[in-house]
Amino acid sequence: MRRSLMVPLAAALSLIIAACGGAPAAPTAAPEAPTTAPAPTAAPAAPAATTGRLEAITARGTVICGVNNNPLPGFASVDASGVYSGFDVDFCKAVAAALFDDPSKVEYRPLSSQDRFTALQTGEIDVLIRNSTWTLGRDGDVGLDWSPTTFYDGQGMMVRKDSGITSINDMDGATICVQTGTTTELNLADVFRAKGLTFQPVVFPDGDQTRSAYDAGQCDGFTTDKSGLVSSITLLSNPADHQILSDTMSKEPLGPSVLQGDPKWADAVNWITFATFQAEEYGITSANLAEFSASEVPEIRRFLGIEGELGKGVGLSNDFAARVIKHVGNYAEIYNRNLGPDTPFNLPRGLNALYTEGGLLYSPPFR
Amino acid sequence: MVTDGATARIPSPDIQRMVTWVRANLFSTWYNAVITIVLVYGLISALVGLAGWVAQAQGWPAAFTNMKLILAWTYPNDQIWRPQLAVLFVAALLGLSAGVWRGVVQLVAIGAALTAGILAVPAIGLPEFAGMVGLPSWLALATSVALLLLGIPIGRRAGGWLRWVLIIAWITAYPIVILIVRGGIGLPVVETKLWGGLMLTLLLAISGIVLSFPIGVALALGRRSRLPIIRIFCIAYIELIRGVPLVTVLYMGSLLLPLFLPGGESVDQFIRAMVAVTLFSAAYLAENVRGGLQALPAGQTEAARALGLNVVQTTFLITLPQALRAIVPLLVGQSIGLFKDTSLVVIVGLIDLLGAAQNVVGQPDWLGTPGGVWRETFLVIAALYWVFSFTMSRVSKRIEDSFAKSRH
Numbered sequence A: 001m002r003r004s005l006m007v008p009l010a011a012a013l014s015l016i017i018a019a020c021g022g023a024p025a026a027p028t029a030a031p032e033a034p035t036t037a038p039a040p041t042a043a044p045a046a047p048a049a050t051t052g053r054l055e056a057i058t059a060r061g062t063v064i065c066g067v068n069n070n071p072l073p074g075f076a077s078v079d080a081s082g083v084y085s086g087f088d089v090d091f092c093k094a095v096a097a098a099l100f101d102d103p104s105k106v107e108y109r110p111l112s113s114q115d116r117f118t119a120l121q122t123g124e125i126d127v128l129i130r131n132s133t134w135t136l137g138r139d140g141d142v143g144l145d146w147s148p149t150t151f152y153d154g155q156g157m158m159v160r161k162d163s164g165i166t167s168i169n170d171m172d173g174a175t176i177c178v179q180t181g182t183t184t185e186l187n188l189a190d191v192f193r194a195k196g197l198t199f200q201p202v203v204f205p206d207g208d209q210t211r212s213a214y215d216a217g218q219c220d221g222f223t224t225d226k227s228g229l230v231s232s233i234t235l236l237s238n239p240a241d242h243q244i245l246s247d248t249m250s251k252e253p254l255g256p257s258v259l260q261g262d263p264k265w266a267d268a269v270n271w272i273t274f275a276t277f278q279a280e281e282y283g284i285t286s287a288n289l290a291e292f293s294a295s296e297v298p299e300i301r302r303f304l305g306i307e308g309e310l311g312k313g314v315g316l317s318n319d320f321a322a323r324v325i326k327h328v329g330n331y332a333e334i335y336n337r338n339l340g341p342d343t344p345f346n347l348p349r350g351l352n353a354l355y356t357e358g359g360l361l362y363s364p365p366f367r
Numbered sequence B: 001m002v003t004d005g006a007t008a009r010i011p012s013p014d015i016q017r018m019v020t021w022v023r024a025n026l027f028s029t030w031y032n033a034v035i036t037i038v039l040v041y042g043l044i045s046a047l048v049g050l051a052g053w054v055a056q057a058q059g060w061p062a063a064f065t066n067m068k069l070i071l072a073w074t075y076p077n078d079q080i081w082r083p084q085l086a087v088l089f090v091a092a093l094l095g096l097s098a099g100v101w102r103g104v105v106q107l108v109a110i111g112a113a114l115t116a117g118i119l120a121v122p123a124i125g126l127p128e129f130a131g132m133v134g135l136p137s138w139l140a141l142a143t144s145v146a147l148l149l150l151g152i153p154i155g156r157r158a159g160g161w162l163r164w165v166l167i168i169a170w171i172t173a174y175p176i177v178i179l180i181v182r183g184g185i186g187l188p189v190v191e192t193k194l195w196g197g198l199m200l201t202l203l204l205a206i207s208g209i210v211l212s213f214p215i216g217v218a219l220a221l222g223r224r225s226r227l228p229i230i231r232i233f234c235i236a237y238i239e240l241i242r243g244v245p246l247v248t249v250l251y252m253g254s255l256l257l258p259l260f261l262p263g264g265e266s267v268d269q270f271i272r273a274m275v276a277v278t279l280f281s282a283a284y285l286a287e288n289v290r291g292g293l294q295a296l297p298a299g300q301t302e303a304a305r306a307l308g309l310n311v312v313q314t315t316f317l318i319t320l321p322q323a324l325r326a327i328v329p330l331l332v333g334q335s336i337g338l339f340k341d342t343s344l345v346v347i348v349g350l351i352d353l354l355g356a357a358q359n360v361v362g363q364p365d366w367l368g369t370p371g372g373v374w375r376e377t378f379l380v381i382a383a384l385y386w387v388f389s390f391t392m393s394r395v396s397k398r399i400e401d402s403f404a405k406s407r408h
Helices: A001-021 A055-061 A087-098 A116-122 A182-192 A207-215 A226-233 A265-281 A289-293 A299-301 A319-326 A331-338 B004-008 B017-025 B030-056 B060-065 B067-074 B081-101 B104-123 B137-158 B161-182 B198-224 B228-242 B246-260 B267-293 B299-307 B312-328 B328-348 B353-361 B373-406
Strands: A063-068 A106-112 A143-147 A152-154 A155-160 A174-178 A201-206 A221-225 A242-244 A253-255 A257-259
Touching: A001 A226, A001 B246, A055 A265, A055 A331, A063 A087, A063 A116, A063 A257, A063 B017, A087 A106, A087 A221, A087 A265, A087 A331, A087 B246, A106 A116, A116 B246, A152 A226, A155 A182, A155 A226, A174 A207, A182 A201, A182 A221, A201 A207, A201 B198, A207 A221, A221 A226, A221 B228, A226 A242, A226 A331, A226 B081, A265 A299, A265 A319, A265 B104, A289 B104, B017 B067, B060 B067, B060 B353, B060 B373, B067 B198, B067 B353, B081 B104, B081 B161, B104 B137, B104 B373, B161 B198, B198 B312, B198 B328, B198 B353, B246 B267, B267 B312, B267 B328, B299 B312, B312 B328, B328 B373
Parallel strands: A063 A106, A174 A201, A174 A221
Antiparallel strands: A143 A257, A152 A253, A155 A221, A155 A242
C-alpha cells in the first residue's frame, strides 16, 4: 500500500517541476527567446562595489544615460530619424565626450518617472539626466548623489490676459488645471493654503489633457513648471491671449544624479558639469576653442589640459574640459541650442545665467 | 465556405419592404419617431463635426513624418530590411498555407492581404531617411500582398510534401522571426533596447501568446489533476496571478526582479517585460483551457478509457483537441486583450507603439502648432491598434463559423 502511494508521489513531484514549476523558467529557457548573452558592444554593468563605476564604463566603451521616456520638449526627445536631442541629452553627450572624446558613445535608456531611480539603484544606468528635481529625500532615502544643478526650474501659473489676474494673490476662488500625481499638484495646494486663498483644482492624468482643458476655457489658470508653461503656450489656440505670471511657486533644481557610494564617479560627473559652466565663464566655445588652446594664460591652459594634471585627480583625462567644449560646447551653447532665442521656446536665462550675470551657475575654481 | 456569402446577404433590396421595416421599427409610435429623429440628428452632427475637425486639424504631419519611429522606433536605419523580411516571411508562409489548406486559412490570408493593401496606400507618402536599407514602406506592404495572393495558387498546385514543409516552418516561425530581427548567427545583433514602436508591441504580444500557450495548457491540466500537490500548486499560481493586475506583474518583473538578482546580472528589459506578460497571460489561458475541458461530456473520456487509451493518450488525442477547438474564440479574445495590454510596458521604460506616439507629441518641432499634435497622433495610433484587433476578431469569427459547420 505504502509503495503504491510512493509512485504517484514521485510522479507528482517530477510533474510539478516539468509542468508547473518549470513554468516561470520556460520563457527564458526557450531556445527561440532572444538570449541574454552579453552583446559585443555593451556588457552588463559591473557592480560598483567591486570595481569602480568609472572603470566599468571605460572598459565598456559607452556610458548608459537614463533619459525621459515621455519627452519634455527641449529636454529629451527623439527626432524623426531616431536621433536623441535636447538639453538633458546634451549633458549625456558631454559625459561621453569627456570620457571617450566621442559624444556618440552614449547608450540612452528611456525611463518613466516610476522606474528612474530603481534603474540607478540596480546599476542598469550610470547616470540619470532626466529633468529630476534634487530633494533631500532623493539625496538621502533614495540613495543618490546629485551633481550641480543644470537647470533651475520653478512652478509657474498661466492665465488669460483679459482675466485681469496679475499675480497669484488675485486668484482667490479660481479654478486651476493641474496634472495629478505630481509635485506640482502638492505645491499648488501648499502655496494657496499659505496665502489663505481658496481654489478649485481640475485634475488630469496627462499634461496634454491638462493644457487642452485650460485652452478650452475649463479653468482660470494652468500650472506646471515654468519651462513647461513656455512650451505649452505655443501650443494654445491663441498664444497671444495668455500670459505667464511672474510668481514662482516652488524650487525645482534639475540636474544629473548618480548612485551614492561611488565618490570617484560622482566627482567625474560633477566636474564634467562644472566644466560647461566654467567654459562659459572663460568665454570658450566650440568655435573659438582653437584660439584659446594657443592662450598663454595659465588658468586657461590648466583648464584645457595643456599643462598641469587637473583631470587625473577626478579620474578623467587632463583635457576632459576641452573635449566637452569641442563636441558639445559650453553651457550657453547647450542652452541656446535647445531652449534659447533661436528655438521655439525662447526661454530667458533667468536663474540659469552665470553668477556674474545675476544667475546661479557657479563653478568652483579649476585648479 | 461556398455558402458563406449567401447567409450574410440581405434580402433583395425591396424598397417597399424597407419602408415597412423603417415604419415598424423606427417610427412605430410618436415617441419612437421623436427618439429616432433626435438620435439621427445627433449622429449626423457628430459626424459632420468630426469630418470638419479632421479636415482643419494641422497635426497630421506629425504622425506621418515620424512613421519610422512609430513602426520601429530606433531600430537601425541600415538594418530596417530585417523586420521587413520577417513580415514577408510570415506573409509567404500564410499565402502558401492558404493554398494548401484553403478554407479558413485562405480567408485569413485574403483578409491579411486586404489589410496590408489598404495600409499601403497612405504609406506611399511616407518620407525616406538617409542610410535606410530596405524597401519603402508601401513597397514592403505591396510585396507582402503579392506574396499572400501568389502563395495561394502555388500552394494549391504543389504536392503533399509542401504540407509538411509548412508545418515545420510554422513551428519554427517564431524563433526564425526573432533570429531575423535580433540577429546572431552571421547577422549583426540589434539589441532589444533599440526595439520599439509597433514592432515591439507585436513581438511582445506574439511572444506572450506563443510562450504562454504551453504553460497555460500545462497549468490547466495540472489544475484538473487528481494529484493534490500538482493541483494545489497550479491553483495557487493561477489564482495568485489572476488576483493581481498586469501592471503589478510588470513592476515586479521590471523593478523588483533586478533588486533580487546579484549585482551586474542585468536582464534585458524586453525579456523582463516578455516574461511578465507571458506569466500573466498563462494564468488566464489556463482558465480558458480548463473551461474547454470541463465543457466536454464525460462520455468522451469514458469512451476513450473503454477503448483502452491511457491518461496521456486520452488527454492529447481526445479531450485536449476538442477543448482547444471549443475555446478558439476565447483564445483570440485573449490575444486581442494581450495585444492592447502591452501598452502598459510604457511604465517600465519600454517604448512601444504608445510610447513612440508620446515621443512624437513631445518633439520640439511641433511647438507652435495650435492645440498641439497629440489628438491627431493618438488617432493614428488608435487606428493602427484597431486594424490589428479587428483583423484578429474577424479571423476568430471565421474559424468559429468553419468549426460550427464542420460539426454538422
